[in-house]
Amino acid sequence: MLTVLPVARAQQVIVQSLVMKPARKEPVSLQNAPGRVTAGDIFAPEELPSFPRSTMDGFAVRSEDTFGASEGLPALLNIKGNILMGKEPPGALAPGEAMSIPTGGMLPQGSDSVVMVEYCEQMGDSVAVLRPVAPLENTIQAGDDYKLGDLLLPSSRLIRPQDAGVMAALGLVKIEVAVRPRVVIFSTGDEVVPPQEIPQAGQVRDVNGFLLAAQVRENGGDAVYGGIIADRKESLLEALLQALAEADLVLVSGGSSVGTRDVAIEAINALPGAGVLFHGVAMRPGKPLLYGMSEGKPVFGLSGNPVSAMFGFILFVRPMLRMLCGLPPFSDFVPTIEAILETNIASNGGREDYVRVSLSFENGAGNIVRACPVFGGPGLLQTVVQGDGYFVIPRDVEGLTEGSIVKVTLF
């Protein structure tokens, strides 16, 4: 029997329904790696830095030669030579010797530290060191950042700019990443026409095909728009069968009426190895959500109502898409904005309420952010277009009063 599930339970069903397979891999160039997901642990193939470097302009010395040095009694060292950027030092450093070195320069053998130029006085071939330095001071030693074999990036990690940076530093110019999951998106409905057409009386343009494709791309999927399907079981079944042959995930949206919902249920139940796992989630907007599996591939039936479809994506499709991308379904760390609620809000007990708000910023004392609900049924796109984000009223809360602090997630 199909019942209306709480949000967390529905998410659990979705996450547990996927049998994780090893990620399909593809190599990408370093330049194309940011935004992709690692398909295997990446280890340091050499140490970083590969040689001891100075972090200051000054003189490379043996620290013991400077012990006890002071302005009154400087340590006098022979200048053995000048170290140039990008070059090997001109020889090793013997006791009582120093070499001038730029920031980033390579320390000579025998030297373990650098005296900052501010504490040196050069006089011809010698330098007076006015302060002692400790061993390793003003240097980075070979391997201080990464040692050979250190884990650079674990598998299943989103590659950020700095991650590309560290791979560049280590010469990793081809990276194995997870192949982007292929997501086929259908819109259904006898009333739906493509956006470039002028709808006849009773017809509407397809919104969800474009909305969902954009959400899929934003979350790392390869979105394929499958077009508009008529509200008949046979048409939908045929489209699903064709899509599932190549897709990793199929999204169908449309059909908020009982008749069309039944069409989607029947079509999904008719797929090979298929089953509708649940139908309906206790939330608003987004209640009519259909989830099923065909031979290990997930199929979502989202509301025809764009706002409901959008929240259905955020709450249920995205965790699945993240898993197919090789990521954990949910991020532990979801950044939010604290804001002061500007009005009272009632909520029906027994379901989660996703309240769309527009934010305003009050310059001045405390930089206060205010959240103003954008009222309007889930049939109105303006609630998400004029809205900046949303907050959740949990199932067991009947409403919130003006002045409450809410945590807003940006769209």
Add this chain to the structure above:
Amino acid sequence: MLTVLPVARAQQVIVQSLVMKPARKEPVSLQNAPGRVTAGDIFAPEELPSFPRSTMDGFAVRSEDTFGASEGLPALLNIKGNILMGKEPPGALAPGEAMSIPTGGMLPQGSDSVVMVEYCEQMGDSVAVLRPVAPLENTIQAGDDYKLGDLLLPSSRLIRPQDAGVMAALGLVKIEVAVRPRVVIFSTGDEVVPPQEIPQAGQVRDVNGFLLAAQVRENGGDAVYGGIIADRKESLLEALLQALAEADLVLVSGGSSVGTRDVAIEAINALPGAGVLFHGVAMRPGKPLLYGMSEGKPVFGLSGNPVSAMFGFILFVRPMLRMLCGLPPFSDFVPTIEAILETNIASNGGREDYVRVSLSFENGAGNIVRACPVFGGPGLLQTVVQGDGYFVIPRDVEGLTEGSIVKVTLF
């Protein structure tokens, strides 16, 4: 005279230095619009929805025909016909009449409301309505979402999935967006070699070219890698002149030693209509930041140190890049994660400290997030690769104690 500026003052100089020109526009297809920035206000070219629609399965009625109806004394109406999805209703509704209608169906003329199917009992050609409906109940009227000429999206706005959705709904399939700014990125330094090469003793691979290009792309810019330039004024000047002919913004990184910093200052000062506006910001990491202008085009000189360059980008280059993208330099709403600091942290007064942290999540009571500083100098990439984000210790604060609440911005 060049002095070290506080962060906010340096940002102000950068923002005020740009004379905003009208955005260069280009048309993109709706599918490619998400992630781009509107280059002009976008108005509703028609009303949405374009006809009155039912939001429920039920019967379209004249609400006045149902006034006073109850289970004991239902209103009996003649079924005039069935409304089909995507079709015009079969005629208008006269007093005493009803038509069956699906969710999303078009209301017939004469009808102003819909009775939910749950409150109807069909008996042959007539329907007994068990409850009254109010005018407009269970309907969306034409123009309820957007009226003809309503502002859909203002100029200078990032297009999100739902914004693409509303444009699809209104048939806007080609959108004028701001051209992505072209950002040319150079790395300088006699010690720097491309990542695919094996460095000789004293040489290092170029990190910043890849790090900065990824940051530019992540923020909507068109990144062009200009390669590695020798540390000589003439080489850098020539490269800058060539880049500025086509670029909207030029980033040069490298040179943390006094000599190479002077090379960058001299080269930027030698550009036509150029001036170095400041050199040095009171922050850590990122202090050695050079900013100048050549004939209205901004040029940044970032540290050769990758971590400093990365923060220089986040704090100074990004606001400029956003403006060149057509966006305001700073977002009013920056989502953060509240976390509990796990250790004491000291900070030098007089400069802002950007503390890199790794976050951990404590499942259970309160879902507590803990922030653990990733210690290490700005020369170590691990501080940003192992870090999840950062928080700021302001100039006038000397440090934070263990257990403090910090607001972490994710990288």
